[in-house]
Amino acid sequence: MINDKNIPDRDAGINGYQKVDRYNPELINNLSGHYYEVLKEIGENPEREGLLKTPERIAKAMLYLTHGYDLDAKEILTSAMFKEEYSQMVIVKDIEVYSMCEHHMLPFFGKAHVAYIPNGYVVGLSKIPRVVDVFSRRLQVQERLTNEIRDCIQQTLNPIGVGVVIECRHLCMSMRGVQKQNSVTTTSAFTGEFLKEKTRTEFLNLISSRIS
Numbered sequence: 001m002i003n004d005k006n007i008p009d010r011d012a013g014i015n016g017y018q019k020v021d022r023y024n025p026e027l028i029n030n031l032s033g034h035y036y037e038v039l040k041e042i043g044e045n046p047e048r049e050g051l052l053k054t055p056e057r058i059a060k061a062m063l064y065l066t067h068g069y070d071l072d073a074k075e076i077l078t079s080a081m082f083k084e085e086y087s088q089m090v091i092v093k094d095i096e097v098y099s100m101c102e103h104h105m106l107p108f109f110g111k112a113h114v115a116y117i118p119n120g121y122v123v124g125l126s127k128i129p130r131v132v133d134v135f136s137r138r139l140q141v142q143e144r145l146t147n148e149i150r151d152c153i154q155q156t157l158n159p160i161g162v163g164v165v166i167e168c169r170h171l172c173m174s175m176r177g178v179q180k181q182n183s184v185t186t187t188s189a190f191t192g193e194f195l196k197e198k199t200r201t202e203f204l205n206l207i208s209s210r211i212s
């Protein structure tokens with residue numbers, strides 16, 4: 001069906017993203033066909049030995065790199081919430097981030113630091129990096145990625161506050177375009193208690209300290 005913006009309606013998936021069966025051979029085959037044409041268009045010979053399986057490899061890689069669309073971050077968090085009277089800051093820092101900028105579909109990568117102050121419930125620690133993956137394994141901008149992680153934790157766990165800091169290098173800024181090799185982009189998002197300077201400073205100090 002075509003809507004008034006001439007955009008095909010998506011089969012309702014999680015949060016409005018199209019539901020895709022990433023292991024469907026027909027889908028992999030279709031995508032491979034597109035990448036075969038891309039190889040031709042950039043002047044390559046897709047029939048030479050080294051490239052014979054490349055369209056299929058790219059198709060599978062792209063489907064993997066965007067698998068976050070299939071995951072439900074709220075479900076991940078609610079699957080491991082435990083009643084606990086711990087009321088200090090919980091920080092999971094140095095979480096690897098691998099995402100792709102939505103402008104060039106080139107990688108941006110770095111680290112996320114996520115904190116929350118429980119309000120009666122804690123969440124299984126591994127679920128925090130899983131939430132980071134849900135939102136990073138898709139086409140993104142770093143600012144939205146940061147906000148989406150914050151909002152998901154705030155809305156699902158209902159803690160006293162959430163803090164998220166992300167530091168990334170963007171390949172679209174280093175291997176092309178402005179070609180700045182060492183620039184790092186930092187974004188942050190806070191709710192509740194983290195909007196207060198004292199709490200935010202404690203969080204920022206803790207994520208910059210190193211355990212030897």
Ligand SMILES: Nc1nc2c(ncn2[C@@H]2O[C@H](COP(=O)(O)OP(=O)(O)OP(=O)(O)O)[C@@H](O)[C@H]2O)c(=O)[nH]1
Pocket residue numbers: 101102103140141142143170172173176177178
């Ligand atoms: N705010 C933001 N911008 C991003 C992110 N990733 C890439 N970009 C920027 O998106 C912008 C797209 O700008 P355009 O001028 O339309 O694209 P372009 O001509 O390829 O720009 P250049 O990269 O400057 O060559 C660029 O400035 C990128 O640096 C991101 O996560 N957040």
Ligand SMILES: [Zn+2]
Pocket residue numbers: 101102103104105106170172173
């Ligand atoms: Zn980019």
